[in-house]
Amino acid sequence: MAKASPQFTCTECGAAHKKWAGKCDACGAWNSVVEEAPLTTGPASKTLGAAKGRRIELSTLATDEAPPPRTRSGMIEFDRVLGGGLVPASAILVGGDPGIGKSTLLLQAVANFARSGLKCLYISGEEASAQVRMRAGRLGLSEAPVQLGAETNLRNILTTLEAERPDLVVIDSIQTMWADMVEAAPGSVSQVRAAAHELVTFAKTRGVSVILVGHVTKEGQIAGPRVVEHMVDTVLYFEGERGHQFRILRAVKNRFGPASEIGVFEMTGAGLAEVANPSALFLSERGQAAPGSAVFAGIEGTRPVLTEIQALVAPSSLASPRRTVVGLDSGRVSTILAVLESRCGIPFTGLDVFLNVAGGMKVLEPAADLALAAALLSAREDVALPPDLVIFGEISLSAALRPVGQAENRLKEAEKLGFSQAIAPQGTKVEGGAGMRLRKLPDLVTFVGDMFGAG
Ligand code: TYD
Ligand code: MG
Secondary structure, three states, X not given: OOOOOOEEEEOOOOXXXXXXXXXXXXXXXXXXXEEEOOOOOOOOOOOOOOOOOOXXXXXXXXOOOOOOOOEOOOOHHHHHXXXXXXXXXXXXXXXXXXOOOHHHHHHHHHHHHHHOOOOEEEEEOOOOHHHHHHHHHHXXXXXXXEEEEEOOEHHHHHHHHHHHOOOEEEEEOHHHOEOOOOOOOOOOHHHHHHHHHXXXXXXXXXXXXEEEEEEEOOOOOEOOOOHHHHHOOEEEEEEOOOOOOEEEEEEEEEOOOOOOOEEEEEEEOOEEEEOOOHHHHHOOOOOOOOOOEEEEEEEEOOEEEEEEEXXXXXXXXXXXXXXXXXXXXXXXXXXXXXXXXXXXXXXXXXXXXXXXXXXXXXXXXXXXXXXXXXXXXXXXXXOOOOOOEEXXXXXXXXXXXXXOOOHHHHHHHHHHOOOOEEEEEOOOOOOOOOOOEEEEEOEHHHHHHXXXXXX
């Protein structure tokens, strides 16, 4: 048998390379290609040869089977992000920055699943059992029937799982796991990939649900190759700003429910508390009507969430002025600045622009375009928008306003929170009601004239 040649893999996109390179051809990332021990699984020869395999049993799409029973943890926000509870034999990846609260969230979730009757195991590779027990005590979860283990050796973990046959196991974290058949340090691409593969395969064949915890790199990706994200059924990100106590659990991939669903939590002294009404929370810091503030009526997953977009525009001393954007897509912001400049004749040259979503929320919907433009204009003109106004709509490159989905839900949520007027694109199918005055505008130029008496 020919000796397997070393293999190089990009840690960002998982692409395989024949030799080391400073830049990955596949995704363009720099310094991301690392050497990996060659995979030993798979056929030894290049072709499958003449030996016959077994015929696969094929079936039709129709089924008499009932959908798998989901188990609810009772943490409404967590269950919703999963798509309505935990599906048996599913593999879930929970990613997030170190210290954001992943271990806290999963300890609370696993305790709740155990209380609803699942046999649960929590394997910590980062903390000693005593540390986890101490945290459980502080969170008031000591009584929950969760089995706790501190281990990093994958072989020992799989042997334990085989003997215990739990319904759910949490692995905290996948970067600390170490498979002895792979000659690489824990946390390396090959180790993370091998450990995830073994655990996910175990989940599927033995009907055990696994939740893998993964740390996120500075670039915002789960450390190790993207491949782990492809292996699992559901990928959740736990995010939030360090200075804020709000935490958002976001589904970025879900084979068993809607993606982009969010759950909102608040970090308190006694662990994570669920936030049932996120709009009220995100708007709670809003004071008097101030220039540069616009309220966006957004949709996150299946539910409406109102957020405040804040802008500051100030004269710049730099040759290329600052564009600092937090919580919004910076590409989108550049596009809207260009549309304002070329279609509406409102230049931002020589001005620093700072944009932010209040409360540490991330808003990535194109429907936020109009609210974003409103915040920018309000800051630039130093004119406050009416405090009871919500805005939504997408802006096209021609400055036309495009209608967006779920207008009715957006308006209902706004009305519930005491807003009484809204601005939306012309084609919006809904009409305003008694408590909500809705104005529909065809393009950004009309909007500028309407709001600021210019353009
Ligand atoms: P942790 O769950 O350990 O984060 P991760 O597993 O993502 O690294 O959470 C760590 C932070 O959470 C730590 O800074 C303290 C804070 N925290 C609270 O504020 N209240 C609590 O009840 C707990 C358990 C943690
Ligand atoms: Mg942790």
